[in-house]
Amino acid sequence: MGARLRVFLTREQDKTLFKLRTADVPQKVKDRAEVIRLSSQGWYVEKIATYFN
Template identity: 80%
Template sequence: MGSRLRVFLTPKQDKTLFNLRTADVPQKVKDRAEAIRLSAHGWYVEKIPSHFGWTAQTVREVLHR
């Protein structure tokens, strides 16, 4: 298992990502924004994939971007 990866967001960044969930953007962008928010809210990389049906590697790639 790799090291724990976690994202920290300011309240403004969190709000911006939250607003993307309802914006007219591709679903892929919405899912990425939500994955980042989940990480910031304490979800571990190992738990996020089950929410989206992704692999842990995909989540790590999203968080690294």
């Protein structure tokens, strides 16, 4: 198994990524923003991958 990847965000960075969920941007951007937020909340890569299918 590879090394675990964990992202740490400031409160402001988290807010910016959260706002992308309702912004007029491609779905790919929304999904990537959510992946980063979930990683910062402690989700493992495998769990995030399962969540996004």
